[in-house]
Amino acid sequence: MIMAIQNHIKMDTPTTRALVFLLIAGGLCAIYRLFFGLGAATNLNDLWPWGIWIGIDVLGGVALAAGGFVIAGAVYILNWKKYKIIVRPALLNAFFGYVVAALSISLDIGRSFRIWHPMVMWQVNSIMFIVAIHVVLYTSTLATESSPMLFEKLGWKRALNIVNKIMVPVVLFGVLLSTLHQSSLGAVYLIAPSKLSPLWYSNALPSLFLISAVMLALSMVSFETILSSRAFHHELPVEVLKGLARGTLIVGGGYLAIKLIDLARGPGIGLALNGSFLSNLWLLEMGVGVALPLILLSFRSIRTDINRIFVVNILVILGVMLNRVNVGIFGVAEYATGAGGDYFPSFIELMVTAAMVAFAVLGFKVCAKYLNLYPETLH
Amino acid sequence: MDVNRRDFLKTAVAGGGLLLASGALPASASMPRELPPEAVGILYDATLCIGCKSCMVNCKTANSVPGGALYSKGMKEPPYEFTESERIWDAPKDLSGKTLNIIKAYKNGTGEKKDSEVDGYSFLKQHCLHCISPACVSTCPVGALKKDPVSGVVYYLEDRCIGCRYCLLACPFRIPRYEWESASPQVRKCQLCRHRYQEGKYAACCEFCPTGASIFGKVLELRKEAQRRLELKQGSESDFPLQTVDSTDKTTRTVSPYIKRVYGLTEAGGAQYLLLAGVPFEKLGFNKTIDDVFLPELTWAYISKIPAVIAAVLIGGAATWAFTHRKDTNKGE
Secondary structure: OHHHHHOOOOOOOHHHHHHHHHHHHHHHHHHHHHHHHHHHHOOOEOOEOOOHHHHHHHHHHHHHOOHHHHHHHHHHHOOOHHHHHHHHHHHHHHHHHHHHHHHHHHHHOOOHHHOOHHHHOOOOOOHHHHHHHHHHHHHHHHHHHHHHHHHHHHOOHHHHHHHHHHHHHHHHHHHHHHHHHHHHHHHHHHHOOOOOOOOOOOOOHHHHHHHHHHHHHHHHHHHHHHHHHHHHOOOOOHHHHHHHHHHHHHHHHHHHHHHHHHHHHOOOHHHHHOOOHHHHHHHHHHHHHHHHHHHHHOOHHHHOOHHHHHHHHHHHHHHHHHHHHHHHOHHHHHHHHHOOOOOOOOHHHHHHHHHHHHHHHHHHHHHHHHOOOOHHHHO | OOOOHHHHHHHHHHHHHHHHHOOHHHHOOOOOOOOOOOOEEEEEEOOOOOOOOHHHHHHHHHHOOOOOOOOOOOOOOOOOOEOOOOOOOEOOOOOEOOEOOEEEEEEOOOOOEEOOOOOEEEEEEEOOOOEOOOHHHHHOOOOOEEEOOOOOOEEEOOOOOOOOOHHHHHOOOOOOEEOOOOOOOOEEOOOOOHHHHHHOOOOHHHHOOOOOOEEEEEHHHHHHHHHHHHHOOOOOEEEEEOOEOOOOOEEEEEOOOOOOOOEOOOHHHOEOEEEEOOOOOOOOOOOOOOOOOOOHHHHHHHHOOHHHHHHHHHHHHHHHHHHHOOOOHHHOO
16 A cells, blocks of 8 residues: 555656756765865855855755744644644655755865864854754754654664654754754844845844744645645645645734834835845845735635645745845845955856755655655555 | 653753753853953054055065964965966955955045045055954854953964854954865964964064054053044144054154044954044945944844743743643553
8 A cells, every 4th residue: 555655756757867967966066166175166255255055055945944843843742633644744854954954064164074063162152053053953853753754664663662752852852943943044144234234134033034934834845745745646635735824824924024023123114115136135035925925825715725825835935045045145245245245156056056956856755755754644 | 642741741841941040051151342451452553554565575474384374284485366477476455365464555536645535545454353352253163263361362273163154254344264275274364473472572564564554562552542643633743653552662753634533442342453544444445334332242142042942942842732732641552
């Protein structure tokens, strides 16, 4: 029965081949970077110390991974049993998001083989230290949370029993780590009020990162549930998707309100309407990525129609990703270019980022093929 | 749910309480907020600077020896930035992984009058300001940047650095630079020639400044000297010490008009490198949006709340779990 369901996933498809190609090409680029250094491999410079590996891979990858703690928390702590059927894919997706973030940080730091230093050289004033500790702890937590699928496959009953016994505390620990990690990524930028555009700089950055990650999590989990239901040819869990859409509406509503109040209390709403490149980016992020999905979801007819939910999910995902890129890259552009710096990602940077995406998609697909991702659908 | 309910609750609450109590621990690790009384620094007076760049040349030489801020193992010559194949003239355009100190020029209109904003010119000297509460030190995840508790010098420990470059992002003065071309790169910044103090020497840029534009000394004395200069009458004659603030070797000069401000006194909460000039500092390329606050406090506001968040999530989460699972406690295995 298990095999019957999982064999619907075809491994040898043109898409898979393209992803494998990207993975190999990006891997070679990563090796080049390790041997020849950041200057040779990237377009980063003293005025643009961070580029897309931080802006997209790390900030984006971690945000996209928020589904893990949100759904696990809902199921194991809040006891919302309805969502149990999506907890495994949500955790697995989060795991790959964190592996991507960890790999990207390792490549981005100038001395990759010292990636372990923060673990032994604590410096508690540093947000980067907090971030590093959380990446390690939470990736391990996600691996633990996802391990039952692997133990089932391997038939390791003892290990499976142990993990199942400690699952609730592990999930709570994961919720804690994610709360701190999502918010600390926003806190990274608190130190640079003179560099990050006031459109994004705010004392509330940690909270904004956390809330937007939760909003993104709900849409991302919904998005991948719809996608994999199609791949698995099993029935869509309609009630789950409706619940997620309602959740996006509630959390997103709060997020939009806080963003607007924050902007009004800071530089003023007018800054977003002055027609400059950055203000247009802000409008795109908040208008198309947040306000529009919320307006759409407020219609019951849209909130209950899976195809329409799917479209809204894509908007929300792109919106929050744009937020991370705006904070990490575009938001400091005015300052950096004003000081004479220029940045556009190099071919190698783009290839490595593409390979990271390919790695996450392929990894998820292989796990979906060989592990029991949807145990509840078998009952 | 086959977890032992009581044990789980106990662990979660105890963990939360423990971390709440340990909140006092990281608080003691917060950043310095006061100038060390014996702190040393530099006063640069653009009106005395003739742009000879002797400070740049000697900075590079003095720091390319073991212990110096530009030194790397196996270094044969200082890291020059030649632009021509004959390798005659070290010509850095900005601070970089090879240049810790730079003299730049401002020019306006005809460029005739020294230290005049209109139709004039001025020099400026850029290097680390050695902040009282340095953003770079607070952001470094491995403690590779430290502030000396006595001299106040912000220095770098190469063997700790992982190269995350958060210090580059954090510094409002754009001081730390990276060795982008290296496969094993270091962050480079002025360390106020701290490797020379043991030999009784001081910052090379001041030692080799022929006009007294850069002088080394205790920051408290430099502040007094800067204030004295601002109070001098324009056009009058005055003595200016050479090399160090307490030097008996002085030069007598006609006082130029100063902008009535000591740069570095309050920027980012204050620093140990102070500047005087006749042209407004923002015209000289200094970032004018740097607030007079200790930047590390902006991130500390977040970090100091972490113990409370840990306690709240663990205790709140455990309580929520207990509440939502009150009906299926005795389900057993």
